[in-house]
Ligand SMILES: NC(=O)C1=CN([C@@H]2O[C@H](COP(=O)(O)OP(=O)(O)OC[C@H]3O[C@@H](n4cnc5c(N)ncnc54)[C@H](O)[C@@H]3O)[C@@H](O)[C@H]2O)[C@@H](O)CC1
Ligand SMILES: Nc1ncnc2c1ncn2[C@@H]1O[C@H](COP(=O)(O)OP(=O)(O)O)[C@@H](O)[C@H]1O
C-alpha cells in the first residue's frame with residue numbers, strides 16, 4: 001500500500017523526529033537523498049550544469065545543500081534566489097563554500113542548464129506560485145533541462161492536489177519521509193512527474209491511518225475473491241444488473257461484460273436490454289420485471305444507460321449492497337440512501353458528482369479529494385469518483401480515501417464506466433466491502449485498459465476483455 005499524509009501529519013512527525021536528532025540532521029538526510037536522485041537523473045555529474053531555484057523556506061535549504069553536494073562531485077551549480085536576502089542562510093553558505101555561485105542572470109543559466117532543482121516552496125507553499133517566481137518556473141520548463149521538484153512541485157497544494165495558479169511542471173519529484181496526499185491526486189500528480197520517496201526516518205512517527213492510500217498489486221491480490229474447492233456459483237455470489245434502455249442497449253451489454261469478469265458466480269440481468277445481453281452473453285441469466293422477482297442476488301448494479309427506465313427505487317429497496325451509477329444517480333435522494341440497511345456504493349464522474357453536490361463540474365475537478373469526502377458524508381455511502389485520478393471514500397471519515405494508481409486517459413472512452421460498474425458490482429457480490437470493491441474494481445479496470453491499450457486507443461469492450469489478464473497480472477508474484 002502506498003500511503004499519503006497531510007502536511008499537518010508530516011509536520012508533527014518531523015517535529016517528533018527532529019527533537020531526537022542533532023540540529024539540521026533531517027535536512028542533511030533530505031539533501032543527501034535529493035543529490036543522489038539528481039545524480040541519477042544526470043548520469044554524469046562531473047561537468048553538468050545545475051540550476052537551483054531557491055525560495056525563502058527550508059525547501060530552498062534542501063536545494064542549496066543538495067547543490068553543495070553536487071558541486072563537490074564536479075557539477076557547476078548556480079543558485080537563483082527568488083527573494084534575495086531571505087534564502088536559507090546556512091544552506092547558501094554551504095553552497096558558496098563548496099564552490100557554487102549565485103546566478104547574475106537567472107535566464108541565462110536556466111537556458112544552459114542540464115538539470116533544474118525546484119526549491120521554491122515545499123509543504124509551506126500556498127496558493128500557486130507568486131508572480132516573481134512564475135517567469136522562472138516557465139523558463140525552467142521551456143529550457144529543455146530536466147526539472148526535479150524538491151519535496152513537491154512548487155505551486156501545487158500539498159494536501160489536496162489542487163493547483164490554484166501557476167505551478168512548476170516537473171519531470172520528477174523527490175519527496176521526503178512520506179508521500180504528501182497532493183502528490184497522488186490530479187492535477188498535482190501530473191505536475192510531479194515520477195515521484196521517488198526518500199526515507200528520512202519519519203516512518204515510526206507517522207500515524208497508522210494515513211489520509212490517503214493507494215493499493216498495489218499485492219494488496220489487490222490479497223483482496224480478490226478466489227473460489228474455494230467446495231465453492232459453487234451461489235457461494236461465489238450472484239450479481240444483479242439493472243441497466244440499459246431501448247435507447248442505450250449497449251450499456252447493459254457492457255455492464256454485464258464487466259460483471260462476468262468480477263468474481264461473482266453468476267450474473268442476473270433485469271431490464272429492457274435482455275435480447276442484446278443474451279445475444280452477446282448466453283451465460284447471463286435474464287429475468288422479467290421486477291428485480292425483486294429475479295431470484296437471490298448478493299449485490300445489485302443499477303444505472304448504466306438506464307435513461308428514464310425504472311429500477312433505482314426497486315433496487316435501493318433491497319437489503320443487499322447496491323452500486324448506483326450514471327442515470328441511477330440523477331436526483332438521488334440522500335435520505336433514501338441513508339435509510340438503507342445494506343451498504344451503497346455511488347460511482348459518479350465529475351459531472352454527476354457536481355450535480356449531486358449542487359456545484360459546478362469545474363469545482364469537483366479542482367477539488368477532487370474534498371468533493372469525494374463531501375459526497376460520502378452527504379449520502380452516508382461509499383463514493384467512487386471517476387476521472388483522471390479515481391478516488392474512493394468510505395462514509396466513515398476516519399478511514400483513508402483510496403486513490404487508484406492504475407488509471408490511463410485512454411479509459412476516457414464511452415462505455416468504459418459501464419464496464420467498471422459491472423465489474424465492481426460483481427466484486428461486491430463476491431463479498432468485498434464497498435471500499436475494497438470500489439478500489440479493487442478501479443485498479444483492475446485501469447490495469448486492463450493499460451494492458452490492452454499499450455498507448456493506443458481502446459474501446460470499452462476491449463477493456464472488459466482484458467480484465468482476466470489484469471486479474472492474472474495482479475495475482476502472479
Ligand atoms: N521540517 C523538516 O523537518 C524538514 C523539512 N524539509 C523541507 O522543508 C520544507 C518546508 O519548509 P518551510 O516550512 O520553510 O516551507 P517552504 O520552504 O515550503 O515554503 C515557505 C516559504 O515559501 C514562501 N511561499 C509560500 N507560498 C509561496 C508561493 N505561493 N510562491 C512563492 N513563495 C511562497 C513563504 O513566504 C516562505 O518563506 C519541506 O517541503 C521540505 O522540503 C526537509 O528538509 C526535511 C526536513
Ligand atoms: N482522463 C482520465 N484518466 C484516467 N481515467 C479516466 C479519465 N477520464 C475518464 N476516465 C475513466 O474512464 C471511465 C469513464 O467512465 P464514465 O465517465 O462513466 O463514462 P461512460 O459513462 O461513457 O462509461 C471511468 O472509469 C473513469 O475513471
Ligand SMILES: [K+]
Nearest residue numbers: 118121150154
Ligand atoms: K519544490
